[in-house]
Amino acid sequence: MSFVTSNLGASKVLQAATRPRSLLRYLSTSSAALRPAMTPLLLRGQFQPTLAQQQRQEKQIRHSTQTQVREYSSRPADADHHHVRPKVTLATLRKLHKRNEPITVMTAHDFPTGTLVDKAGIDMTLVGDSLAMVALGYTSTSEITLEEMLHHCRAVSRGTRSSFLVADMPFGTYETNPDQAVSNAVRMIKEGKVEAVKLEGGKEMAPTIARLTQVGIPVLGHIGLTPQRQASLGGYKVQGKTVAKAKAMIDDALALQQAGCYAVVLEAVPAPVATHITNLLSIPTIGIGAGAGCSGQVLVQQDMLGLYGRVPRFCKTYRSLADDIVGALKEYSADVKSGTFPAEEHTYPMPQEELNRFMEFVGRQDDEAVNGNSSNAAAGHA
Numbered sequence: 001m002s003f004v005t006s007n008l009g010a011s012k013v014l015q016a017a018t019r020p021r022s023l024l025r026y027l028s029t030s031s032a033a034l035r036p037a038m039t040p041l042l043l044r045g046q047f048q049p050t051l052a053q054q055q056r057q058e059k060q061i062r063h064s065t066q067t068q069v070r071e072y073s074s075r076p077a078d079a080d081h082h083h084v085r086p087k088v089t090l091a092t093l094r095k096l097h098k099r100n101e102p103i104t105v106m107t108a109h110d111f112p113t114g115t116l117v118d119k120a121g122i123d124m125t126l127v128g129d130s131l132a133m134v135a136l137g138y139t140s141t142s143e144i145t146l147e148e149m150l151h152h153c154r155a156v157s158r159g160t161r162s163s164f165l166v167a168d169m170p171f172g173t174y175e176t177n178p179d180q181a182v183s184n185a186v187r188m189i190k191e192g193k194v195e196a197v198k199l200e201g202g203k204e205m206a207p208t209i210a211r212l213t214q215v216g217i218p219v220l221g222h223i224g225l226t227p228q229r230q231a232s233l234g235g236y237k238v239q240g241k242t243v244a245k246a247k248a249m250i251d252d253a254l255a256l257q258q259a260g261c262y263a264v265v266l267e268a269v270p271a272p273v274a275t276h277i278t279n280l281l282s283i284p285t286i287g288i289g290a291g292a293g294c295s296g297q298v299l300v301q302q303d304m305l306g307l308y309g310r311v312p313r314f315c316k317t318y319r320s321l322a323d324d325i326v327g328a329l330k331e332y333s334a335d336v337k338s339g340t341f342p343a344e345e346h347t348y349p350m351p352q353e354e355l356n357r358f359m360e361f362v363g364r365q366d367d368e369a370v371n372g373n374s375s376n377a378a379a380g381h382a
């Protein structure tokens with residue numbers, strides 16, 4: 001592993017890590033290489049970094065040094081991470097937000113992908129309705145039904161131990177009135193076994209969100225590009241690009257907070273608008289295509305792993321697994337055709353004594369076939 005802090009001597013890091021204040025001072029006065037991302041934004045004069053953002057950068061650097069320190073210990077790097085991770089609750093998320101530690105969110109749509117997200121130490125797992133497209137092959141998210149969603153939620157929940165688990169309410173299951181939203185959200189909790197629901201929309205959804213939170217169902221809001229409304233938005237378009245639209249989005253965000261959302265997703269929003277909303281709100285914002293000024297980030301797992309065809313501009317493809325998978329499938333196919341697979345090590349042996357008797361049995365059967373004797377000699381032998 002290589003970290004930006006590699007210029008710090010190990011002993012210095014260890015020393016400093018035990019005295020966070022002095023490390024903070026050290027870092028804030030040290031090389032500009034330690035402060036990526038922020039400088040170009042400042043130069044472009046798009047917006048001023050908030051104190052919170054500066055503290056977060058320092059926090060990130062501190063986190064890297066701590067990870068590095070762990071490499072020098074005798075413990076395997078992930079031993080204390082994978083198995084004893086405490087359950088993430090709403091209180092945990094609030095604590096992360098208060099500390100300006102970015103909240104990580106990742107989608108999952110079944111048991112294996114849910115397990116992977118949980119193992120990676122992601123704070124929040126989202127059973128997003130993008131699974132309609134990436135897992136079910138629908139052409140939009142609006143087509144998925146409540147029953148289909150519940151099926152996927154249950155699968156993800158079986159693989160989720162620590163991450164906070166939230167799922168999208170499908171299009172058409174919450175818009176009619178607050179009663180409809182409550183009864184379907186209750187199904188998401190009881191049958192889908194998720195801890196919270198996400199629903200799309202701004203201040204027009206506030207009464208519904210208020211009802212849900214009043215009956216004890218945590219709600220994650222979602223504004224900006226709301227894919228369930230893509231038809232009326234005229235496609236998957238960036239939202240809030242004009243002052244008027246940005247102002248309306250600010251009103252929506254405040255209304256969602258007032259209605260009791262524990263956090264709000266901001267999708268495909270210009271970074272300065274998302275940063276401003278983040279600074280205004282007392283609840284975390286989770287950005288997707290909304291820049292680094294949000295309180296957390298979310299991506300669609302298939303996108304970031306290169307498992308789904310077209311990837312939006314805001315997505316970083318961390319791996320291109322589709323190529324690997326197709327390569328493996330082609331090798332398998334060639335091996336089967338050529339007889340290379342299965343090999344000896346992929347087969348099951350039997351005890352030598354049993355094998356000898358089995359071969360005798362097979363020999364007798366062959367003799368009988370040749371001699372035209374149809375009586376069953378094996379039964380008498382056994």
Ligand SMILES: Nc1nc(=O)c2c([nH]1)NC[C@@H]1CN(c3ccc(C(=O)N[C@@H](CCC(=O)O)C(=O)O)cc3)CN21
Pocket residue numbers: 130133134141225227236237238268300302303308311312313314
């Ligand atoms: N696989 C997948 N990933 C997603 O992130 C995702 C889905 N599916 N389905 C539902 C929505 C749709 N999403 C999308 C899809 C495309 C763009 C996109 O291509 N936007 C243009 C910008 C267009 C403009 O300028 O307004 C881009 O260039 O990124 C954005 C969000 C996000 N959500």
Ligand SMILES: CC(C)C(=O)C(=O)O
Pocket residue numbers: 107126127128129130131141168265267288298299300
């Ligand atoms: C992209 C995220 C925010 C989402 O809503 C989904 O996965 O459906």
